[in-house]
Every structure is written in C-alpha cells, then in structure tokens.
Amino acid sequence: MADNYSNLLNPELSISCPFILTLTLVVEDQVKTHSEANLKYMDLEKKSKTSYAKWFPSVEKEAKEWGELRQRLGSGQSSVVSYFLNITAFCKDNNETALEVEQDILNSFRKNGFELISPRFNHMRNFLTCLPFMAGKGLFKQLKEAGVVQRAESFNVANLMPLVADNPLTPAGLLAPTYRNQLAFIDIFFRGMNNTNYNMAVCGTSGAGKTGLIQPLIRSVLDSGGFAVVFDMGDGYKSLCENMGGVYLDGETLRFNPFANITDIDQSAERVRDQLSVMASPNGNLDEVHEGLLLQAVRASWLAKENRARIDDVVDFLKNASDSEQYAESPTIRSRLDEMIVLLDQYTANGTYGQYFNSDEPSLRDDAKMVVLELGGLEDRPSLLVAVMFSLIIYIENRMYRTPRNLKKLNVIDEGWRLLDFKNHKVGEFIEKGYRTARRHTGAYITITQNIVDFDSDKASSAARAAWGNSSYKIILKQSAKEFAKYNQLYPDQFLPLQRDMIGKFGAAKDQWFSSFLLQVENHSSWHRLFVDPLSRAMYSSDGPDFEFVQQKRKEGLSIHEAVWQLAWKKSGPEMASLEAWLEEHEKYRSVA
Structure with a gap:
C-alpha cells in the first residue's frame, strides 16, 4: 500500500499534501458467503461444460477460482470482506490546487492498477467515514447503497491496510525523513539497531552531500560533551571547526613524538615499534627479524630517556648494535640493522622529516573537544603522509582508551580513498582492531570516500576494506553512473535491482536542496532524505566559491558567524527572509503570551 501514496522509483507519483488514508471493512457472515460460493461454483461449473464457454473463455478460470474459494471458506481458512478504501486530502482552498492534488492521487494509485473514483458532492x-466508530452508525449502509463498497477475500483486504512500515530508526538524533515522508532519526550511538559497532562508512561523489550529512553528526557528539577529530583534505570542515571553537591544524604544522604519553613501556613498546615500522617501510617490507630488532631499540631508548627519547636514540641503538661484537658474525642481522638505519634516518632530528617526529611539545592536546587536521599539504609526499596518518590513528585510539567510557568519541576520516591508501598490511590490521574495539569505549569511526569501489573491491586497500567491513552503518549517496554500473557488473549480488535503480536516481545535493541516501545497518536498509536549513547549508558547504567567500569576509574583519550569515543570505536570500519573518512573528506571540 505504501507504494501507492509514495512511489520510491517515481517520486512524482506521490501524494504531496497531508492526507488521511482509511480502510473500513466488515467481515461477512461465513455461512452465507459459503453458500453463495457453492452456488456460484455450481453455476459456473455447469456453464464451463457447455458451448457458453466457447463464447466466454474466462468462465473456466472463474469456476476454478470460486471452487478454491468455497474450499477455503468451508475450512475456515478465509472469509469474504466488504470494504471501503478512502483517501481524504487536505490542500489549499483553491479549485486549481484541489484538481492537481486529485489527479496526483488518481495517477499514483493507477500506477499499481488501482482505479479510484473521485467523490462528487459526497465529501x-x-x-x-474517516472518523473512529462513525461507519457503524448508518454510514456503511449509505456507502453500500452508493455502490462504493467492494468485496474481496480477507487476505487481499489485509494487504490494503493503511500501515506505514518505515522504521523510525532511533528515538532522537539527526532528523532524516524517509522517502515515504515518515520521521526517522540517525544516532550512531543508539544501542537498539542490532549493530555490532558504532562505525560508519560513507561513499558518494562530489556534491552528493557527504559533508552536509556528517557535520550534523559531529555537532551532536560535541553537544553531548564528547570530542571529535577530523582528518580532512580540502578545508571542508574549517567553518564548522571555527564555529564550534575547535582547533584547526595544518598538516605542515603537525609535530609528533612516538614516545610521548607513554607510562608503561611494556604495554606501549609494540605500538611504538609498529609506528616506526610503518614509517620505515610504508609498503610493509620489514620482516619479523626487522621488527624484533626494532622492538629492542624502542625499549632501550625509553628505558634510557623515557618520554625524552627520540627517533635519533632508536637509530643510535641500531648503529651500536650493528657495530657490536654480538652480531659481528651475523651478516644477515647486520644487513637488517643497516637497512633500518637508512630507512629511519629521514625521521631523525636532522633528517628530511625530522621536524615532524622529534618535538618536545606534540601538536595534539587532549583538552581540545574538536580537532580538524588538514592533510592536503602532505599529499605530494606519500611516505610522510602514511607516517603522519598512522601516527594520528594511534593517537586517536590511545585517546579513546584513556577517556571515560561514557564519553562519546568520534573520528572522521574524509577522503578516505587517499588517506587510507596503505600498502602495509600492518596498518590494515591495526585499523581493523581499532574499529572493532572502539565500541567498548563509546567510540566511532566515520570513513568517507568518493566511490564504493574505494571500499569494497579488489582495488581497495586493506585499510579501506577493513574500515568497510567493520562499519555497521553504511551510507550510499549519489554515485558516478559509469563507475556504479561497472561495479554492479563485477559484483552483481551486492545490491538488489530496486536498490540499483534507486541509487541511480539520486541527484546532487546542491541541485535538489537535499541529500538522498541509502542507509544500511547490518541487514536493515532504508531510504532517506536530509533537509538542512540555509544557515547550516552555508556553514557545512565545501563548495569552492563558498569557501573563498567566507575566507574573504574573514580577511575583511568579520567573525566566522557573521561570514556564514552573509553567505546564507547570498545563497538563500528568500528562504532566510521567510525564516526571519516566521521567527519575528512567533517572538511577537511569545512576548504577548
């Protein structure tokens, strides 16, 4: 029934105004209907064996149907029901509008084979009849006399019940109405969705509305007292960060120390070893012997200087080990030591990237509620980007573990197809472990890419596949038509035909003023739209001209709030004016009250 008043594939075949859909039914007397079925069957059976059947071939089919019906009626499996299906729509008191609404309703039901009749002078x-208990007071008799009451089996009438089965998802959260205009809310930390974790994977092309969808989720976490860390490439979260009083850091200014915040080397040695291993070989070419030697160097460096230890100390230990008599007759071990010395030299104090990893005061502090890390400036240095990303992931995981478990924690990795392009299997394993254990600490990872292929294909990195496989929430927005068609050819079982058609019809958010997306939570799938007010649209916008407009206004001395306000008026002037008028009117009523 829901497809009649709101067609998923053809939104124009929907009822666009408030309406009441009612089904009034009466179960007829079983004995009388059984006798009627017997008489009908006997009459049609007799006709089907005469020349009458040659002129009316359908009589044999009718006889068979009545024969089956009388058997079901006789055994009590079914009943005959008289019913009246009625739709009452509420629109503007205008003849032209009323006619348009009437035609919308007729066309919407006609698509599925229902021919409705518009009442004349019987409104x-x-x-x-829509009102409770009114049909029994003589109205149903009038309906019968008017010839608008139909008859059918109870099973068929049950399928006409005006039940809306869209799942509201959660009691509160981000408002995302379903495609059938029912209220639904998204709260990734809600415990009643049968989800195994709170992680989310999001994929959609440029302009599909990814940042506009994720930024409200970030705000909800911050409003609850939690913290959020965003890895970005392209300044898409800069306005939100400034509005929320967060800390915005450029990748060029990031400073780390692998030995910072360590209190127990026995618990942290392997983590530091893994970090240095990825830094030394982003492609994962170190073997177990390399890592064993590196672990010795990490422990020795920390025991000597504790938190003041640097990568230089690790390299010095490796050099001393290479020159020691212990390995004098082990050329293979010495070769491995020399390899790690060369690989880690670029991260020493005087090395190419030494300034990033030997700081006395690391850039990331635990007191910031929102941190946005812009990593676009490191993209042309892939080795450094991998080292920085892995260091950041370790920092996030440690902060999640050290904070109270009832505190909501969120890590957003935007442009994940670039930031998670690790060849090192160790990174994928680390991410998989982090994504699985974050739930215990009320933590969530949101990973965003441009295309589903970046997550779920043979071309995807192990880290991206780990992020996809360990995300209970999956959001599919508008996809590149060509890439999505190719993906469906390679993986035909991933989406149902209806889902493919629906995703293919998704439009760009800036063109239709809302985001369309498919939400999958484990085995549950639902279709949603996200509508955002003009002020939030301006703040969440990652469009190039919008970003430049805000930056120009900031240079002119305006605050971030004033700059976003002017952008909202520039992009959505009439909408802002109507909202201000509505606000003034209701403020007037409030003051009077």
Missing part, C-alpha cells in the same frame, strides 16, 4: 460523507 462530507467520506470524511465522516
């Missing part, structure tokens, strides 16, 4: 009668 009050039909409206009264």
Whole structure:
C-alpha cells in the first residue's frame, strides 16, 4: 500500500499534501458467503461444460477460482470482506490546487492498477467515514447503497491496510525523513539497531552531500560533551571547526613524538615499534627479524630517556648494535640493522622529516573537544603522509582508551580513498582492531570516500576494506553512473535491482536542496532524505566559491558567524527572509503570551 501514496522509483507519483488514508471493512457472515460460493461454483461449473464457454473463455478460470474459494471458506481458512478504501486530502482552498492534488492521487494509485473514483458532492460523507466508530452508525449502509463498497477475500483486504512500515530508526538524533515522508532519526550511538559497532562508512561523489550529512553528526557528539577529530583534505570542515571553537591544524604544522604519553613501556613498546615500522617501510617490507630488532631499540631508548627519547636514540641503538661484537658474525642481522638505519634516518632530528617526529611539545592536546587536521599539504609526499596518518590513528585510539567510557568519541576520516591508501598490511590490521574495539569505549569511526569501489573491491586497500567491513552503518549517496554500473557488473549480488535503480536516481545535493541516501545497518536498509536549513547549508558547504567567500569576509574583519550569515543570505536570500519573518512573528506571540 505504501507504494501507492509514495512511489520510491517515481517520486512524482506521490501524494504531496497531508492526507488521511482509511480502510473500513466488515467481515461477512461465513455461512452465507459459503453458500453463495457453492452456488456460484455450481453455476459456473455447469456453464464451463457447455458451448457458453466457447463464447466466454474466462468462465473456466472463474469456476476454478470460486471452487478454491468455497474450499477455503468451508475450512475456515478465509472469509469474504466488504470494504471501503478512502483517501481524504487536505490542500489549499483553491479549485486549481484541489484538481492537481486529485489527479496526483488518481495517477499514483493507477500506477499499481488501482482505479479510484473521485467523490462528487459526497465529501462530507467520506470524511465522516474517516472518523473512529462513525461507519457503524448508518454510514456503511449509505456507502453500500452508493455502490462504493467492494468485496474481496480477507487476505487481499489485509494487504490494503493503511500501515506505514518505515522504521523510525532511533528515538532522537539527526532528523532524516524517509522517502515515504515518515520521521526517522540517525544516532550512531543508539544501542537498539542490532549493530555490532558504532562505525560508519560513507561513499558518494562530489556534491552528493557527504559533508552536509556528517557535520550534523559531529555537532551532536560535541553537544553531548564528547570530542571529535577530523582528518580532512580540502578545508571542508574549517567553518564548522571555527564555529564550534575547535582547533584547526595544518598538516605542515603537525609535530609528533612516538614516545610521548607513554607510562608503561611494556604495554606501549609494540605500538611504538609498529609506528616506526610503518614509517620505515610504508609498503610493509620489514620482516619479523626487522621488527624484533626494532622492538629492542624502542625499549632501550625509553628505558634510557623515557618520554625524552627520540627517533635519533632508536637509530643510535641500531648503529651500536650493528657495530657490536654480538652480531659481528651475523651478516644477515647486520644487513637488517643497516637497512633500518637508512630507512629511519629521514625521521631523525636532522633528517628530511625530522621536524615532524622529534618535538618536545606534540601538536595534539587532549583538552581540545574538536580537532580538524588538514592533510592536503602532505599529499605530494606519500611516505610522510602514511607516517603522519598512522601516527594520528594511534593517537586517536590511545585517546579513546584513556577517556571515560561514557564519553562519546568520534573520528572522521574524509577522503578516505587517499588517506587510507596503505600498502602495509600492518596498518590494515591495526585499523581493523581499532574499529572493532572502539565500541567498548563509546567510540566511532566515520570513513568517507568518493566511490564504493574505494571500499569494497579488489582495488581497495586493506585499510579501506577493513574500515568497510567493520562499519555497521553504511551510507550510499549519489554515485558516478559509469563507475556504479561497472561495479554492479563485477559484483552483481551486492545490491538488489530496486536498490540499483534507486541509487541511480539520486541527484546532487546542491541541485535538489537535499541529500538522498541509502542507509544500511547490518541487514536493515532504508531510504532517506536530509533537509538542512540555509544557515547550516552555508556553514557545512565545501563548495569552492563558498569557501573563498567566507575566507574573504574573514580577511575583511568579520567573525566566522557573521561570514556564514552573509553567505546564507547570498545563497538563500528568500528562504532566510521567510525564516526571519516566521521567527519575528512567533517572538511577537511569545512576548504577548
């Protein structure tokens, strides 16, 4: 029934105004209907064996149907029901508008084979039928006399019940109405969705509305007292960060120390070893012997200087070991030591990237509620980007573990197809472990890419596949038509035909003023739209001209709030004016009250 008043594939075949859909039914007397079925069957059976059947071939089919019906009626499996299906729509008191709404309703039901009849001079009668207990007071008799009451089996009538089965998802959260205009809320930390974790994977092309969808989720976490860390490439979260009083850091200014915040080397040695291993070989070419030697160097460096230890100390230990008599007759071990010395030299104090990893005061502090890390400046240095990303992931995981478990924690990795392009299997394993254990600490990872292929294909990195496989929430927005068609050819079982058609019809957020997306939570799938007010649209916008407009206004001396306000008026002037008028009107009523 829901497809009649709101067609998923053809939104124009929907009822666009408030309406009441009612089904009034009466179960007829079983004995009488059984006798009627017997008489009908016997009459049609006799006709089907005469020349009458040659002129009316359908008589044999009718005889068979009545024969089956009388058997079901006789055994009590079914009943005959008289019913009246009625739709009452509420629109503007305008003849032209009323005619348009009437045609919308007729066309919407006609698509599925229902021919409705518009009442003439009987609107009050039909409206009264919508009210509870009114049909029994003589109205149903009038409906029968008017010839608008139909008859069918109970099973068929049950399928006409005006039930809306869209799942509201959670009691509160981000408002995302379903495609059938039912209220639904998204809260990734809600415990009643049968989800195994709170992680989310999001994929959609440029302009699909990814940042506009994720930024409200970030705000909800911050409003609850939690913290959020965003890895970005392209300044898409800069306005939100400034609005929320967060800390915005450029990748060029990031400073780390692998030995910072360590209190127990026995618990942290392997983590530091893994970090240095990825820094030394982003492609994962170190073997177990390399890592064993590196672990010795990490422990020795920390025991000597504790938190003041640097990568230089690790390299010095490796050099001393290479020159020691212990390995004098082990050329293979010495070769491995020399390899790690060369690989880690670029991260020493005087090395190419030494300034990033030997700081006395690391850039990331635990007191910031929102941190946005812009990593676009490191993209042309892939080795450094991998080292920085892995260091950041370790920092996030440690902060999640050290904070109270009832505190909501969120890590957003935007442009994940670039930031998670690790060849090192160790990174994928680390991410998989982090994504699985974050739930215990009320933590969530949101990973965003441009294309589903970046997550779920043979071309995807092990880290990206780990992020996809360990995300209970999956959001599919508008996809590149060509890439999505190719993906469906390679993986035909991933989406149902209806889902493919629906995703293919998704439009760009800036063109239709809302985001369309498919939400999958484990085995549950639902279709949603996200509508955002003009002020939030301006703040969440990652469009190039919008970003430049805000930056120009900031240079002119305006605050971030004033700059976003002016952008909202520039992009959505009439909408802002109507909202201000509505606000003034309701403020007036409030003051009077």
